[in-house]
Amino acid sequence: MSKPVTVTLEFSGGLETVFNNIKSRKVTIPAPEDGKTLDMGYVVKYLADNLLKGNRDMFVLADKIRPGILVLINDADWELEGEEEYEPKDGDSLLFVSTLHGG
């Protein structure tokens, strides 16, 4: 059974527009009710279900992170940390960056 974790959430590259235009905030993520592990896969779905305001497709497609969004755990690509299986710890920084194309 997982415990709730308190993490710093950050959004950049325009993603903040679907999260109330808040670029950075501390959030406590409750443990999954079904007793499953509180991992990044769960965090993504939790954010989409609870904090996202507006166009869900900008953040997730079928509950998975949308292509073109880089997820960084403590400033490292989440693929270095185990992607969806990474279990966030209190104080972790989770940064979601969407690709920019302009120039």
Add this chain to the structure above:
Amino acid sequence: MSPSPSRQEEIASLRQRLAELEQQEREAQQAATREEIHDESIETKPTLPLPLADYTRYSRQLLLPQIGLPGQIALRNAKVLIVGLGGLGSPATLYLAGAGVGTLGLIDGDTVEESNLHRQIAHSEDRVGQYKVDSAAAAVAGLNSGVKVRVWREHLNTGNVLRVLEKEEEWDLVLDCTDHPSVRYLLSDAAVLTGKTVVSASALRWDGQLTVLNDPVGEGPCYRCVWPNVPEKGSVVGCGEGGILGPVVGVMGVLQAIEAIKVLVSRAPKKEVEEKTESTKREYRMTLLSSYPTLQFRSVRLLGKRKTCPVCGENKTITRETIETGSDEYIQACGGLPSEEGLELLDPVTERIDVLTFKDKVYDSESFVKRRVVVVDTRPKVEYGICKLPTTNQYEEEKAEMVNVPMEELDFKGRPSWLPVPEDQWAPKTDVYFVCKQGNDSQIAVKKFKEASKDWDFDGEVRDIIGGIRAWGREVDDKFPIY
């Protein structure tokens, strides 16, 4: 009074001719200058590796131990290709010219527009209408006449990328200063295949991103390694839609110049460069700029090269041939071409309305049956604040009700609360017109409205305005701001 279209065309073509002549003149002068410098160095100090004047000109950067004489020679011998002469390419080009990079290649098929000037600082009012590459070449010539400039007045595409990158000049480095993902993928793929490092940056609104790709050549990740999934069509937001602050994109272009100089100087003969950077395990990083509300830079650690990358991984499916054939399949692998074409979601006759008919019907008609007209403007609030359609006609008679409901607030769960019409007042007739900037979002809105309104007792007309408020500005009201 503004000049007539034919006069404008004539002015544009004369400007173009002027730019070409100026370019030829510059090239001739540069050749002459080079010969002079050459002669001088032979006569006086045959052993000096740099022209005498360069020691003074570049003294402040020569003082940096990481640059020194070998670094400056490396810069002088370097050839850098800059793809895109917009908000990134402008400052990057100017700083590289300032630093004394010997040869700069500039490629861009766009011409300078007035709306570019707030951020594309290599251009100027008197060069509006010229090719950006000619305008930038003029700026470089004014800053540093010792820099050789080559220009390509075309967009980078599958047909020219390998030629420009490889055959026409031996580039030491390429700068990705483009503004569309398809060109970013194309340029990165071609750079991997031709063995070039790419300094890549991008910017939008208040944010920027920077990475050095394929560095060292064959070892570092490419654009596809960092962004393996191409964006879906329609999800790409450019500066023309999302907006951009000039200094934000400017900073990113300046950062590209820093990274470019570092790459070029790092290739100078090592023993003479004082700093010996012993890299342990090479880390690949992306620099992120977020400038609002709090200005902050951060450097994040990237995965590195992907084994599954189709261009630099183990199983290569993107090759020179793939690029050269420019097949649809390859174009799709780059996320599709940048297109100016509008969406065609609705029937133009039965589901849409052009601005002239709209004006006639809503503002000018003396229709016997009074119809309630609701105009729903789906643009973001900030754009609605810039300009909006009128609600009254020329006699100040109220003709329409207007609401601003940005796309992300358009909610169709149940009857829309954002419509200013109470449910019992649908009858006798309420017509709903959706309008946006150019007539794309408004089509999506109509589609959704029609889908949802099947469950409501609604029998009015629902249409969207073809070409949006831009068309209104072009075709109906010449005093209407076009932004």
